[in-house]
Each structure stands twice: as structure tokens, then as C-alpha cells.
Amino acid sequence: MVSKKRPLTICVDLFGCPNRCRHCWLSHMPNRPMEEGADAWIVDLFRPFFEEIEFYSWLREPDYCDDYRARWERDKALSVGCMPERFELGSFWRLVRDPSYAGFLKEVGVPVVQLTFFGLEDTTDRYIGRKGAFKELLKATDILLENGIAPRWQTFINEENKDELVDLLHLSEDLQLKQRTEAVGQAFRFFVHPGTCDGENRKLYPVRIQKSHIPEELIPYVLDYDETLTEQEWCAKWQDDTSHYVPHNDGRIVLYISNTYDLFFNFTHMKPEWRIGNLKTDPIEELVRRVKEEDIPALNEARSITLGALVRRYGDPSSERAFEDDDYKMYLLNQHLEQKGIE
Ligand code: SF4
Incomplete structure (x- = not known):
């Protein structure tokens, strides 16, 4: 147990x-x-x-x-x-x-x-x-x-x-x-x-x-x-980031x-x-x-894609929209889950 x-x-x-x-x-x-x-x-x-x-x-x-x-x-x-x-x-x-x-x-x-x-x-x-x-x-x-x-x-x-x-x-x-x-x-x-x-x-x-x-x-x-940084700044900062964004309690x-x-x-x-x-x-x-x-489809997918891959695929490097760190990471991860049709 x-x-x-x-x-x-x-x-x-x-x-x-x-x-x-x-x-x-x-x-x-x-x-x-x-x-x-x-x-x-x-x-x-x-x-x-x-x-x-x-x-x-x-x-x-x-x-x-x-x-x-x-x-x-x-x-x-x-x-x-x-x-x-x-x-x-x-x-x-x-x-x-x-x-x-x-x-x-x-x-x-x-x-x-x-x-x-x-x-x-x-x-x-x-x-x-x-x-x-x-x-x-x-x-x-x-x-x-x-x-x-x-x-x-x-x-x-x-x-x-x-x-x-x-x-x-x-x-x-x-x-x-x-x-x-x-x-x-x-x-x-x-x-x-x-x-x-x-x-x-x-x-x-x-x-x-x-x-x-x-x-x-x-x-x-x-x-x-x-x-609070712009989407452009986050994209540049995380372009080659090999870590994973996995929300956790x-x-x-x-x-x-x-x-x-x-x-x-x-x-x-x-x-x-x-x-x-x-x-x-x-x-x-x-x-x-x-x-x-913490074994659910969304978190398992989060463990399989790096932050760098998320911004390269879903970030807009020309956008000046304002985001805080975790809010932008969650936005990217949800974009990915939706694109992949994870359920
Ligand atoms: S709609 Fe959502 S954000 Fe608005 S009061 Fe209800 S739970 Fe809160």
C-alpha cells in the first residue's frame, strides 16, 4: 500500500x-x-x-x-x-x-x-x-x-x-x-x-x-x-531548453x-x-x-516533449503578448495537447 x-x-x-x-x-x-x-x-x-x-x-x-x-x-x-x-x-x-x-x-x-x-x-x-x-x-x-x-x-x-x-x-x-x-x-x-x-x-x-x-x-x-515577458522574449529564452514542463502537486x-x-x-x-x-x-x-x-495522458505527454520543442512548435516569436512564466508554459502545453488530440 x-x-x-x-x-x-x-x-x-x-x-x-x-x-x-x-x-x-x-x-x-x-x-x-x-x-x-x-x-x-x-x-x-x-x-x-x-x-x-x-x-x-x-x-x-x-x-x-x-x-x-x-x-x-x-x-x-x-x-x-x-x-x-x-x-x-x-x-x-x-x-x-x-x-x-x-x-x-x-x-x-x-x-x-x-x-x-x-x-x-x-x-x-x-x-x-x-x-x-x-x-x-x-x-x-x-x-x-x-x-x-x-x-x-x-x-x-x-x-x-x-x-x-x-x-x-x-x-x-x-x-x-x-x-x-x-x-x-x-x-x-x-x-x-x-x-x-x-x-x-x-x-x-x-x-x-x-x-x-x-x-x-x-x-x-x-x-x-x-x-512578465513578451511571447517573443520567452521564445528566445527557451528556444533550446531541454527541460520538461510537468505540473506537479x-x-x-x-x-x-x-x-x-x-x-x-x-x-x-x-x-x-x-x-x-x-x-x-x-x-x-x-x-x-x-x-x-501523476499518471494521466496530459502529464505523460508533458514528460515526452521539451520546453524547447514546445516554443519552436507553438510559440509566436513575433508576438509581444505578455505572459508570466508558468502561464505561458501551460498555454504551450495545452496547444500541444490539443494539436495531438490527446485525451
Ligand atoms: S465563471 Fe469561472 S471565473 Fe467566473 S466566478 Fe465562476 S468559476 Fe469563477
């Missing part, structure tokens, strides 16, 4: 998500209720193989179910040898619909909630996939502050929205978010990044931001600006489970080539072996 020592995190898509963001790195999936008791059944499947299991009933929108208080208690009760965490996340959908939700976030110790914008009203609504989303984000910002929780504004930049993000920064200044967040004992954070290039975000490659097009006023807010193993019981690592989008197997149709012993040995 393989060691049970490595801790496991399981995130199950029990309730889905109200949004359909155009940057969603997981990729869009229908909301579909899972069977009654699916949560305990899943934990029991893994229990013989792991001493520590951290259980989350969501992997898309936290607290999307109406009984989110009871749900949080149940996530804690189902976890084995540890407790799930809250992170700096919450549901802006619920914040504007449920007057007691902000109080709940406060009770469970959430000091900051991240809110995602894509520009001003029309652009944010279009990118989140819901009319009214932008107004909800502004209202959620106020509700958080009224409850002593700091909002954090995250933005994803591309060629289409780069100038609007400057307007959004100005809006955050007009709303005095810096001062109002300091009044609740936190620093207000506004940050900008190009995002990953997998899932839905991969479709935005044609409008991916060119590094030289990032408005000067936004540069201080860009995460890891100096480590160090220590804790994190697994995502879709509402159709498909099992995935947390490396990239939940597409067939990244599927470890299905909890309903594959024996659990075999699934755990694949998890612990």
Missing part, C-alpha cells in the same frame, strides 16, 4: 456558479445538482488512502447554496484530521442578495474579499456574462466596507479593456476606497494582470495584452510586472471533482485530456494510483 501521509484537498462542484466569466480558467460547465449524499460518499471513497482530507463543497463560487451556514459546518465535519480554510474569497452574487451574508463572512474570519472587474459597466457585464454584474460589484464593495471587510479589486487586462481599466482605477479613487478601506484597518488593493491562457481565457489570446501597450498609469498595479494533493464525478488535478482547465478518471465508473484504487503517480 502506498503511503497515506500526503494530505489531500478535495473541491467538489456541488452547486456551480452564477457567472460565466470570459476569463474563467476552469472553463464553463453547466450548473447541475449532485445527488443527495454525494459529499459524504466522495470523502468515504478517499478515506482509506489519506490520513488527512480537507473538504470543500465548491470549486467555482463559494457559498452559492442558500444554506451556506450549514454547508460550511458540513464541510468542516466532513474533513478528516484538519479543517477547510476560508481564503480571501466570497460570493458577490450573494452579498447583494442576502443581507446576513456579510455578517457570516465576518464571523468566519474573512478579512478581505476579492472582487473581479474587466473595465466599466458594459465591459464588466459582458465579461462576467450577466447584466448588472458591475453594479453588483460596486454594491458589494459598499456592503463589505459597512461590515468591516476590505474589498480587493482584481482586474484582468487585455487589448480591448486596457484604457477602461485606467478609468476604473480613477473610479476607485473617486469612491475613496483607499481611505474607506484604511478606516476598517486594511490597505485597499487594486491590481492588474493578464491572467492565465487556459479555459475560457485561452479564447482571448487574439486580444491578449501586448506588454508595451499596458498604460503607464497601470504599471505600478501590475502583479509581477518585471517577471508538491506536498498537498489538490483534486477537483466535477458535478459529473470526473476527477482532475488543480493544474489547468477541466478538459478531457486532464481527466484523471471518473469516481462512478473507475475503481478508486486505480484512481488513487493515477493521482499519486
